[in-house]
Amino acid sequence: MPTAPNDMMAPFTKRVDLASGAIPDAHRVQTRRLSDLRGLFGDADAEEAALAGDDPLVYRVYDAHDAPKVEGQLLFSTTVIEPGRVGAEFFMTKGHYHAKPDRTELYYGLKGEGYLLLQTRDGRVDAQRMTPGTAAYVPPHWGHRTVNTGAEPFVFLAVFPADAGYDYGSIREHGFASRIVGGGDGPRIVPNPTFQRA
Ligand code: PAN
Ligand code: ZN
Numbered sequence: 001m002p003t004a005p006n007d008m009m010a011p012f013t014k015r016v017d018l019a020s021g022a023i024p025d026a027h028r029v030q031t032r033r034l035s036d037l038r039g040l041f042g043d044a045d046a047e048e049a050a051l052a053g054d055d056p057l058v059y060r061v062y063d064a065h066d067a068p069k070v071e072g073q074l075l076f077s078t079t080v081i082e083p084g085r086v087g088a089e090f091f092m093t094k095g096h097y098h099a100k101p102d103r104t105e106l107y108y109g110l111k112g113e114g115y116l117l118l119q120t121r122d123g124r125v126d127a128q129r130m131t132p133g134t135a136a137y138v139p140p141h142w143g144h145r146t147v148n149t150g151a152e153p154f155v156f157l158a159v160f161p162a163d164a165g166y167d168y169g170s171i172r173e174h175g176f177a178s179r180i181v182g183g184g185d186g187p188r189i190v191p192n193p194t195f196q197r198a
Helices: 044-052 169-174
Strands: 028-033 057-063 074-081 105-111 114-119 125-130 135-138 143-148 154-161 178-181 188-191
Touching: 074 143, 114 135, 114 178, 125 178, 143 154, 143 169
Parallel strands: none
Antiparallel strands: 028 057, 057 074, 074 154, 105 135, 105 154, 114 125, 114 143, 178 188
């Protein structure tokens, strides 16, 4: 039984538009343009050049619903990352650890292709390839970022505890251990030389 009145939620269903990745009646849509990711791409000159242009859309997050930020509740959303690059580096999300660091997450690929990059504060690094139909698990304590390595939007569904929260500061301060760059022979995962362990 719920222990507080705001823990009570009615069952509901949301539709995900599989053609676009949008949730048409989302509670909230967050838009991330390149200016929101300023400083996160490796090629600072390419980033400045792109920012001097039209400040392109990089990704949108469709938050399906709102829920009390308490243990036991789930949130879910879709993320739609546009195709594109800054210099050689593919468009990506900001990336974060969860503010409650032991909170887990499940990603399910719906459209396009990309990678889930993961890292721990004590130096473990991982990359999971995601395509439509793949389910990728973000274990406790792993920071995570997604990257669109394809030519069409990369869309995935994310399901996570409502009390997970976001720590963006660690990634902004210390960077991500790996970057994904494009070249003649396809996407390459390369170490980030400026990365520092948090
Ligand atoms: C996802 C992410 C979403 C956008 O729902 O929040 O893909 O990435 P950033 O939050 O790093 O900008 C998730 O991991 N939620 O916990
Ligand atoms: Zn997360």
